[in-house]
Amino acid sequence: MIEIFPEYEGDIDELEKTISVDPGITAQVLRIANSAYFGFSGRISTVSKAILLLGPKEVWNIALGVALQQQFSKISFSPSFNLEQFWLHSFFTGIIEDYMARGIGDASEPFHDAMSFGLLHDIGRLIMASYYMDEYEQIQSLIKREGLSAIEAESRVGLLHTEVGKWLVRKWQLPKDLEKAVAEHHFVPSGSGPLSFKGVFTGIANLVSKTALGREDSDSLEEELEAIRNQYPWTKKILNNTIDNVDMLLGKAEDVLKMISGG
Numbered sequence: 693m694i695e696i697f698p699e700y701e702g703d704i705d706e707l708e709k710t711i712s713v714d715p716g717i718t719a720q721v722l723r724i725a726n727s728a729y730f731g732f733s734g735r736i737s738t739v740s741k742a743i744l745l746l747g748p749k750e751v752w753n754i755a756l757g758v759a760l761q762q763q764f765s766k767i768s769f770s771p772s773f774n775l776e777q778f779w780l781h782s783f784f785t786g787i788i789e790d791y792m793a794r795g796i797g798d799a800s801e802p803f804h805d806a807m808s809f810g811l812l813h814d815i816g817r818l819i820m821a822s823y824y825m826d827e828y829e830q831i832q833s834l835i836k837r838e839g840l841s842a843i844e845a846e847s848r849v850g851l852l853h854t855e856v857g858k859w860l861v862r863k864w865q866l867p868k869d870l871e872k873a874v875a876e877h878h879f880v881p882s883g884s885g886p887l888s889f890k891g892v893f894t895g896i897a898n899l900v901s902k903t904a905l906g907r908e909d910s911d912s913l914e915e916e917l918e919a920i921r922n923q924y925p926w927t928k929k930i931l932n933n934t935i936d937n938v939d940m941l942l943g944k945a946e947d948v949l950k951m952i953s954g955g
């Protein structure tokens with residue numbers, strides 16, 4: 693059904709080869725690497741130089757974003773699905789998560805691939821809007837008609853985007869911690885049972901992104917953010933700092949997206 697960019701296993705030569713065989717992806721990776729976001733304007737002319745200056749994980753994340761965007765640009769979607777908004781939310785969440793992960797410093801678990809967690813957290817929604825259109829429309833009308841949250845409406849229809857996403861991440865053989873985070877990202881802060889560290893992180897980045905984009909009732913989002921500060925006190929400083937810089941981060945997400953879509 694969907695071919696996906698292979699996982700980066702730490703082999704830099706392999707990574708360079710994977711990107712370089714696709715001229716479209718190569719061009720986009722170089723465009724983004726040279727963007728103001730990374731501050732190397734015009735100095736990165738080859739994939740190997742990008743890997744050297746940006747680091748392999750970062751280059752892999754960029755290539756993954758480009759590849760995903762290209763794959764899904766040709767598929768048709770449910771009428772009420774807004775692909776542009778979807779990518780903005782996904783890239784924005786990735787950039788927020790990356791920013792937050794840099795803020796945790798050395799004391800915590802390292803989280804170098806945070807960008808791809810945010811980027812992929814809602815991938816189940818993309819699949820539902822393209823391969824389960826009827827269910828997707830039913831869910832949207834439940835949200836509108838009965839004021840349910842997305843997860844409540846999805847549970848009623850019996851198709852959760854967190855579970856679809858988890859299935860896809862497993863099928864693509866992406867890392868186990870990503871599979872967990874995709875499954876858990878809506879259960880922060882209210883979820884039952886212990887959530888993984890990266891699941892909590894992804895859930896928080898998702899909420900910050902939604903709040904800043906004004907997608908849902910902002911009062912209840914604010915309440916959720918407050919509950920997170922209380923439930924996970926270690927997030928307080930990072931969360932406040934991220935919220936203070938959210939406009940700058942949104943600008944970066946819009947820039948990267950514009951570049952990927954060739955704008």
Ligand SMILES: [Fe+2]
Pocket residue numbers: 813814853877878898
């Ligand atoms: Fe989600």
